Amino acid sequence: MLERRLKWLAGLILIWGGVILCKLVSLQVVHHRQYAGLARARQEQVVKILAPRGTILDRTGAPLAMSVPTQSILVNPQKVPDLGVAADIFSMVLRMDRADLYARLEAARQDGRGYFVVKKKAAWEEAQRLRGMDFDWIQIDSGSERHYPNGPLAAHILGGVDFAEKGNSGIEKVLQAELEGAAGEERVLTDVKGRGIDALVESEPKPGAALTLTIDERLQFVAERELAAAAEAKGAHCGSVVVMNPRNGEILALASYPSYDPNRPPDGTDNPEARLNHASSVPFEPGSVFKVVTLAAALETTQLRPESMIDCGRGSITLFGRTIHEAHGGYGVMSMADVLKHSSNVGAIRIGMTVGEAHMHEYVRRFGFGERTGVPLPAESRGRLRSLERWSKLSLPSISIGQEVSVTALQLAQAASIVANGGLLVRPRLVLKKGGQALPVPAPVRAIKPETAMTMRQMMEGVVLPGGTGYPEARLEGYSVAGKTGSAQIYDVAAKRYTHNYNGTFIGFAPLNNPSIVVVVTLNGTHGNLGFGGRAAAPVFHAVATEALRVLDVPKDLPEAPPPPVVAGNAADKDDLAIADLGSREPNILEESDEETPVAKATAPAGPRVPDFKGKTMRAVLAEAAEKGLPVIPDGSGVARLQRPPAGSVLRQGERIRVRFSR
């Protein structure tokens, strides 16, 4: 009996074992792939390892553009089993309003949408909690967002990115390949709660290279601030400022007006002109600043010297049936240096005629006009310089005074650098380092002889000395300066005539004998006499150059002294207008001009008055001087007995008050 029961038991156990074996074979062999796949899908997650887009820094290391990681919570409303439960979960985890979320989810489902963003920029902890829930209808998208922490600062240099973080303008576009990062992937083994147990990196992430620009954030800010203030004050519709190191071509600031905020995506209300980089993409007629090229060509190709006398024709010159005038009044015979100082159109034309077409064309090319400078900015203009074969008889005189040719502010900075650095054409640079590696500086090319550059510098210094068109606006306290003003009338293509609007320009550099900076300021569309380069653009040069020299810690090369008072004189001396053609059909607005030229008034020496310190203690004297910002050199002890300069006199710049104390 017992044996029979044991046999039954053994048989049952055998059958049980057989069934288990069959099931095991089914699981492990027959359906192995299916179940292994299911297990993998359950236990393994493929996680994207973000590779942020490269940060863009200024030359001091301050970030100008950077990407910040974000986590977006998405759902497919059609796949959500219960919208109420989904709303409960999201409102609890993401701290959102449940009723509002439910309504939006319901609306999305009814609209048939398969994609609904529950929350953008979710916190890392929130995303992790939702990941742990492991619902197949919740999708967590890891990405990054581009930010420009300084808002509109350097917007035209930096450019912007599209929704996929791909550059669509500025440096972001041109250096997209370097800035873009490649995301990696890793396979993470997780437990039932979604916690990671082990991970295998399948592809390493490659972050984008950091770019260090040559821009100085502080100078860029000052350049943009001063440019915007001047443009609004002078009624200019656009303008630009370029600050460049003439020795190595590094662009320290490049401002364009109007500007925009790259953090804000463009919409229909934006001013399209604000997105244009006026410094590199919009050429304009330079006007009288181009006389620098004419005179440099004359020094190299003719016998003319700065002291050579030029007949300025008493204010007009007639060539091939066209009469060309000075801006105001006229000059007789004057030296070539004075032609530049007073910006005589007739004198510059006569010099240009002496140079000849071939040499003029060659030197315009040598100064870098008619070709792109090569800065990594999109849509850089090469300007307009017609080939020599297409020049008319009037091209040479026109180009001699900066007409029939168009240039960009960047090209002007490059040309001014040639004079500043001793005759070498140095290409402007905008990128200092890529991924921490300094970029090589391209070898400069000799454009003019060093002695020619030296002579040009001296002649350009006359422009900012008394009597020059840039005086006194372009003077810098403590620094010698060279410069040139330009005021080109804007040609109205529709009306086929020159208008009362000007391209007011100033190019300058300082200190004179060893220039550290070149500054080019253009204001396009200024009105009236106050819109001339010497009055509209030179003050911007003054403000920007002063700040740049201070920031760069350039030693002063002149004793600080107040400028001599402006002598009231002929206002025509301050005009450097590139004139229109009298003989053509277009009316010459200069003859019609009934605007009164403002006459510079004599000014009293400026400076604080010296207070009376006599009888006061040293402590009181120092406190009063500190409060008024006056420099005091105390001597002795006790109470103040003597002081120099005396009380009530004007304290000149750089002067200090010596106070003698005794008991």
Added chain:
Amino acid sequence: MATMPAFLGKTATAGASASSAASSAARLGKNSDRLRALPLDDVLFFSKKIDNSRLVRAADPRGRGACWSAVGAASVLLVLLTGTLVPTLAGRLEGYKLEALKGEERRLLDERRTLELQEAELLSPDRLQQVAEKQNLVAPQAGQVVHLDGNKPDSAFALVK
């Protein structure tokens, strides 16, 4: 060993009341080997004392060897299992820690980038200028000498009137 008679005997002494024991003893006569009757049942139990103090376990070297072999085998098996399982378990636990730390590292890196952005926004020239204007500060002129006022706190040294 707690045999049923012993158990019942203990319960009789501990559980039954003195009056009921006295009445049943009077009814059935005195017998020290008899145990307490089951309640509501006329079944009587008596304890039987067995003396096995003279019994001696026979020597069984083979059985003892087999026993030690089994113990040894079990120990070896235990060591092997432990040696196999413990590293796996420890590895799994370390994996948890490692993944948690990697997640923490990523979170901290993300947080650092966010903080760097905030710092850059706070230090933007435009904002600094606005703050300076509120504090009535101006940029120093090149080469300007700033005289410190002894009556003001140290923090005022950088301020330029």
